[in-house]
Amino acid sequence: MLIDTHAHLDSPKFDNDRAEVIARAREAGVDIIVNIGFNRETIPTTMALAEQYPFIYAAVGWHPTDAIDMRLEEDLAWIERLCAHPKVVAIGEIGLDYYWDTSPKEIQHTVFREQIRLAKRLKKPIVIHNRDAHEDVVRLLKEERASEVGGIMHCFSGSWEIAKQCLDMNFYISFGGPVTFKNARVPKEVLAKVPDDRILIETDAPYLTPHPYRGKRNESAYVRFVAEAGAEIKGKTVEEFANLTSLNSRTCLGLAR
16 A cells, blocks of 8 residues: 655664564555665665565665765666666666765766666666755756656655656655654645645655654654655545555556556
């Protein structure tokens, strides 16, 4: 009934109880988890999880904070080879991050552009990381004609004006833990306006834990709290909201119904 479109269950934060965390997600009604591999260390561990569990799928790409470490031709070729794997459903997370000062902007832009071009060649959707870089993310997506593949605006934190531009480019808008926070006015307002057929939900586990567990480690089972918040905002039952976001996830990522 529920699909967590973005998790990092290969994180060391789960090393002591990963199997139990995954079992709790299943018990909570999570049918599918998309785990994200985003650099040289996490891509192999993400692939291992996808091969171990039939209901875990993978997205692979290069995170903007790690852009400076990317061996562009070599790592792009590696990502391209992995995209032939039947469990790899997207390229990501890719994008721009102006909050953490780890990779120069011009390097981030190059890495982002090249991965969009790869996704277009492979006809794979992309998963977008955007932190404090809304205008540049939208500009580069437009310049590279990313609308040809579309994808997911991961844990969307922008305004409705930014969301509209992303929707126009064939992207789904994904909401995580912050939409459950009492003081999170903007994401609630944006979710209320996004068309039903373009909403996704996620955890970003172990990060961005929803209320009532805010401040603790996040896990995929907690995507239910995001669904509950979304259902309330949209005036639907939790089951209705879970079903529509699951259908959207399957459509976006080409997952079997």
